[in-house]
Amino acid sequence: MGFTSKIQSHYDVVVVGAGAAGAAYIQRLTESGLRVLAIEKGPFFKNHRDDFIENELGIFNHLWDSSSYEVEGDAFRATPNLGRAVGGGTLAWTAVALRFFERDFHFKKHWKVPAQSSVTNWPISLKDLDLYYQQAELHMGVSGTATVWDQPNAALPPNPALDFYPGSNQLKTGFDKLGYRWAPGRIATNSRPYNNASECLHCGFCRSGCRVDAKYQADKVLIEPALASGFLDLAYECTVVELLTSGDGKQITALRFVDDQSGEELKVSAEHVVLCNNPFETTRLLLNSANDAHPNGIGNKFDQVGRHFFCHLGVVGLGFTEQDLRASTGHNMGNIMSLDPCNQGRDKNYVGGFTLLSLNGAGAGVAAIDPLEHFQGPELQEKMSRFNRALFMVSFIEGLPAEHNRIRLGQSLDSYGLPQAKVEYDYLENDLLALADARQAMADVMTEAGAGDVHVSREFEAHPMGGMRMGNSPSQSATDKWGRVHGLNNLWVGGASLFVSGSSVNPTLTIHALALRSAEKLAKTFAQQKKQKQQQKKDQKKNKQSSLNSERAYA
């Protein structure tokens, strides 16, 4: 285990998981003067330049292993790139930083909900997140320009757009011919030096961790300053194994966690607890912490914990051209994008849509695994030899939540004897209709852009979401509109598990903005509670004094 300082027995707040959501919570809480302990399962890479490697395999040093989960259904293949390190998924992410659309928050108003899906409206609107999106973009140093998809008067990101790569210039033609509008992506990668970090050097290894911090990585931008402030203690390479509640079940009173190296068990209490694990692990921890007050798992009185799970469906395409496009260099995703198809279901036989984003950089393995999956031997080698002449794209397709798609506890046990998560996940008919449309659209764009040999992969599940969705009704959701678990006063959740619907844009900016908003609410709640406690103490003292005075007068 690693400790950045001596662990205290009590904190104002304990944050479990120091990733994309946890870091945003930590920033806002420590800035408000709260004493915070963060507990992270993964390692702490303090020196990015030396700790990260420019190699496609480098990503595996900071990925969560989802392969140990039990699976029921056909949709889960353990492919999501979730983080396992201080900084979490922001070390491995490709830095696409897009806001959700207004319609995403009012799903039922905009779309007819397919029968199989449990998707509903969010308890908040885009307006509630606007300020926090702006703050998130400033933290991340997002690069980009005004686009046709922005809300009117939306603030521009802090950095100008990254220039187009040769492949992006080629893709413009394809988009134009098909009537898709395009723009430089909104990327949390510096197009110029920003916040004492370098501009992007186009090395091509975003997913392995940026050695010069040109890409937003939460440990550098938010966690290190919080540590320097003295308000944050950090325990890493530790596993939280249980949440303990008060007898009436309304409060989390303490957490038990284990040093993964030594096996030593620690217990710490807190006024508030925030769970920022990924959707599988947040659910697992709550279900594994069942007690007399919460016999079905903490916060699970209405059997909502773990339900309404969903993912984006991802597809990757490769289209070979005759030009040297230097596809193996550059920041990894979204140098050019079209968000027109995010609403494409409106004109088709499904609801929702998909993004179309360019890919660049060291993706030989990805190309061989996904779009070239059906090629072996000399044929595979021949195609791979033309990689630098290829257009390379990804699409994320909006998957929908369903009540029966859920995370539960399985039969197998982890190294601490606790049940592992079980993922029950099948795609809905709507998911597959949108997928087919996205695969065709991607192939069309690459073909119209001049590619003569086009391959689009089958789907993989990306960006897991839901399980702890927000809502106003405890019988239909697991958390309230602030991400606070229904039925508990001091247990909060951060991360994509809160999502009610997932849009088709990458989720990290929304995860960050939601966490900032909830953290602000938590800090205000804490301040009010502190004031009330102080007042109660004053009143008690006053009462004691006046009863003493009465006793004296009587004497």
Next chain:
Amino acid sequence: MQQPLQEQHTLIISALAQGLLPQTGSIPGAHQLPVTQMIADVVVQWDSGQREIFEQSLLYVDGLALDLLGARLVDLSDDQAVHFVSLIAQSEELSDFWEPMRKLLVLNYYALPPVYSELGFPGPSIDNGGLSAFA
């Protein structure tokens, strides 16, 4: 302490590597590079159940080569290894084995400098100031 893979298993992995990623022109084949060892290093991290299934699957495909082509995998010629891999890649029955196996082979292979440099990938560049990716 984790036991290393036995030679009979590593030889089968190497033969599958040869069939999936053979030497092509100046690009060395996966069996000529430390790809098998890289995979063996991953497999020893797996839990015992996962590893047992993997090892049994290796022996099963080895037996399959004998049934289909009349020789163990290690004894197949280059062309036969390519042919055998193309057969198991199409087998639905073997997809639980082949899909992760293929993934491990290609990820490790294309991450090796002798391979990616032949494909025209620049490799590490940050310590030399990075790259210009613009036309």
